[in-house]
Amino acid sequence: MNKVTTVKEAVQRLKSGDTVLIGGFLQSGAPETILQGVLNYSDAKDLTIVSNDTGTSEMTTIKIMQQGRVKKVIASYIGANPVTGQMLMDNPESVELSPQGTLAERIRCGGAGIAAFYTPVGVGTIVEKGKEKRTFNGVDYLLETNIRGNIAFIKATIADKEGNCFLKGSTKNFNAIMARAADYVVVEAEQIVEVGELDHELVTIPGLFIDAIVQSEGQNG
Amino acid sequence: MNKVTTVKEAVQRLKSGDTVLIGGFLQSGAPETILQGVLNYSDAKDLTIVSNDTGTSEMTTIKIMQQGRVKKVIASYIGANPVTGQMLMDNPESVELSPQGTLAERIRCGGAGIAAFYTPVGVGTIVEKGKEKRTFNGVDYLLETNIRGNIAFIKATIADKEGNCFLKGSTKNFNAIMARAADYVVVEAEQIVEVGELDHELVTIPGLFIDAIVQSEGQNG
C-alpha cells in the first residue's frame, strides 16, 4: 500500500466546488508544496477553504484566492491575509468566522462522526447569530455543527510509505485533525521513510487516514 | 511543583459521594496500586464509578464494590465483573450502560468544556431511552451529555515529577481522557523521572492535568 505519488498527480483529486481543508497555523506546518501544486497543476474553482488563518501574504493560499478560485472561507483569524479580509468586506456571507477552538472542534467532530456539539464559546456575541442556544446545568451553550472536507492538504515532518505521520513540535496544530475529516487526504512530508522506521509511539496521524503522500519541498516546519 | 506523594496521602482526596473515574481497559493500564490504597486507607462510600468495564474478578474495583461502597456504575462492558452484573439485576437504575465510544466521548467532552454532543450510536436501541433524537443531514443522532469526575485514578508507564505522563502502547485507553476530566487526578506511574527526562514528543498527558503522582507497585502494563 505505497501511497507515495507526485504533487501533480495528487492535486488532480481536487474538483471544482470542493471543500478543502488546509492545515497549518500561519507559516507553521503549512502544506505549501501541495498548494503550489494547486496553483500550477489544477484549475479547480468555486472552492470553499477551511483554514485556521488562510496563511499570510507571503504564502500560497492567497495566490489561489487571487486567481478568483475561492468562493468561501471558513477560518478563525484572517488578519494576515488581506485578500480574505477584503472578501469579508465585499461579501460578508463569503467568510465564516469561527472561534479557533470551535473551528478545531468542528473539524475534529467531522472526522469522528459527531454531528454537532454544545460549546459555551460565543454566547452573547455575534457568533451566536442563527445558532441554537441551550442551557445545561445553568450555563448557556451554542450548538455548533461539524465540518468535513472533500479533500484535505496537510504537512508532516516524517511520513512512512503507508501514511503514518509524525508531526514535530507545534506543527501538529490543524494538520492532525484535518487529516481525519476529509474524504481524500494528501500529506506532504519533509522526509518519507519505509514502513516500520517510524516509532509506533511517535505516530501523530495513523496511516489509515492518509490517501496520498508527496515529497515536501518547503523549508522545515 | 513536585507532585509525588504516597498512595495513603493521595486517596485522602476521595470523599463520600464522589464520582470517580477509573482508567484502564480490563487489566490493561488499570490503576491497581491506587485502588488498593482506596481499599486500605479510605472509607469513602456512596461512590459513583465511571469505568470502561469495572475490571475483572481478580482486580480491585470489585473488592471496593463488595464492601458496599459503590452506589452507581457508568460503564460500557461489565461482563468480567459479576458484582456489577448483579447490581444491574438488583437495581437497573444503579448501572448505566453507555456504548464504549459514547462513554469515551462523554468523558473527553467533560474534560474539554463541551456540554453535550450528537452521536448516531444507539439510535433505535434501548440506549435512546430518555434522550433527545435529532436529524442532521437526514441521519438520526442522539444527544449525549458529558461526564466529569470529582477525582480520577489513572496509570502511566512513566511520569515526571510535574506529572507529564507517557502511556505505552494500548494502555492509553481511558486513562488519557479521564486525566483531563476530573477535578483532582491521581496517577500511579511504573517509573517516576526528573522533569526533562521524558521526550517532549512522548507526552501522552501534559502535567498540567495531574495533581498527584504515586509509585505504582503493579506489574507492567
Added chain:
Amino acid sequence: MDKKEFIAKRAAQELKHGDVVNLGIGLPTMVANHVPKGIKVLLQSENGLIGVGATAEPGKENPYITNAGGGYITVIPGASFFHSADSFGIIRGGHVDVTILGALQVDKKGNLANWMVPNKKVPGMGGAMDLVVGAKRVIIAMEHTAKGSHKILEECTFPLTAVEVVDMIITDMGVIEVTDKGLELIEIAPGVTVEEVQAATGCELIISDNLKVINVA
C-alpha cells in the same frame, strides 16, 4: 473442516487490500488467520491500536499491547496506538472499512441483536454499537442456527445493537446479502440444499439467480 474455520475462511474472502478491519471476539478473530495471500489489511482494536499482529507467544507477552478482549497480542510494522476517544473517532467517523462480528439474531432488514439476551445477566454493549454504526460495511460471521433455533429472523426479538446496519451474513450454510428487498442467498455451502438453508432460516430467503457454491479451498 470445522464449521467455525469454514465461516472464518469465507469471511476472509471479503477483505480487500488496504482495508481497515475490526474483528469481534470469538469466531471473527479467526478471520485474521485466513486473510488471502497478497492482501494486507490493517486490523484495528477498539481499545486503542491499529496494526494488530498475531497473538503473543506464551512467555513473550508484552503487557503494553493487548486487544479488546484483554488478550496479549503483537503488532505489525506501521502499527500505532491511541486513546479510547480517538479510537472511537476512527470507528464512528467511518474510517473502518469492514467490521466482522458475531450475532445472536439478525433480521431481514439488517437489524442486529448481538449484545444481550433478555432475562440473562447483561454483559454491556462494549464497543459493538459504535462499530456497527460506524463501519462502512458490517459482516456477521456466525453459525446459521443456535442449536437448531433460528438466528436469522423476520424481526429480531432481542434488544437491538443497531438498526439496518448489517450488509452480509456468512454462516456454515451460506452467504446472505441484505438487500432492499430482503435477504438474498448468494452462496451456499457444499453439500447443503437451498431447502435446508431456508428451513434453518426464520424468514423467507430470496435465492440468487446466480447462486454459487462457497469455495474456501
Added chain:
Amino acid sequence: MDKKEFIAKRAAQELKHGDVVNLGIGLPTMVANHVPKGIKVLLQSENGLIGVGATAEPGKENPYITNAGGGYITVIPGASFFHSADSFGIIRGGHVDVTILGALQVDKKGNLANWMVPNKKVPGMGGAMDLVVGAKRVIIAMEHTAKGSHKILEECTFPLTAVEVVDMIITDMGVIEVTDKGLELIEIAPGVTVEEVQAATGCELIISDNLKVINVA
C-alpha cells in the same frame, strides 16, 4: 519606566506558583519577562504547546516551535505539544488558570470587546473567545485610555468577545477588580490621583476602602 513595562510587571504579580497561563499577543506577552522569582508558571500557547520558554535567539530559530503569533520560540524542560482540538480542550475545559489579554473595551459588568472595531477590516477572533470563556481567571492588561478616549466603559459599544468574563483590569493608572457591584479600584499608580483615574474611566468607579499604591519595584 515605560507604561507597558509597568503594566506587565504589575500583571505578573497576579501569577501563582504552578499556574497554567496563556498570554495574549503584544503587551501581555511581556508579562513572561517579569514573573516573580521563585514562581514557576507554565505558559500555554493555543496553537499547540505548553511550556513556552524564551523567544528564540536570531539564527537559532527552530521551525517546529512557534507561538500563536507565528514567532519562533523555545520550550522549557517538561514542555509538550498537541493539536489544536486538544489545545482548545485545555482552554475550554477550564485547565488554564489565568489568561492575560489586551482589550479595546471593557465595561462595568466585565464584558469584553477585544476582537473587532466596527467598519474596520476584521481580523477574526482567533482564539480570544475560547480563552476568555475557558480560563478560570481573565485579566486585562492595557493602557487605561486609547489616546485619551475611554476604554473602560459603562457598556461596551464594540462587538463583544464574551459576556461577563473579565475579573481584573490592570492599566498604567491602576488595578480594577470586576465585582458584582461594579468596578472597584483597588490599587493606583504612583503619582496618580483617584480623580485622574475616574476622569480617564467611562463609568463610575468604586474606590476600595483599602486602596493601595501599585508597587512594581
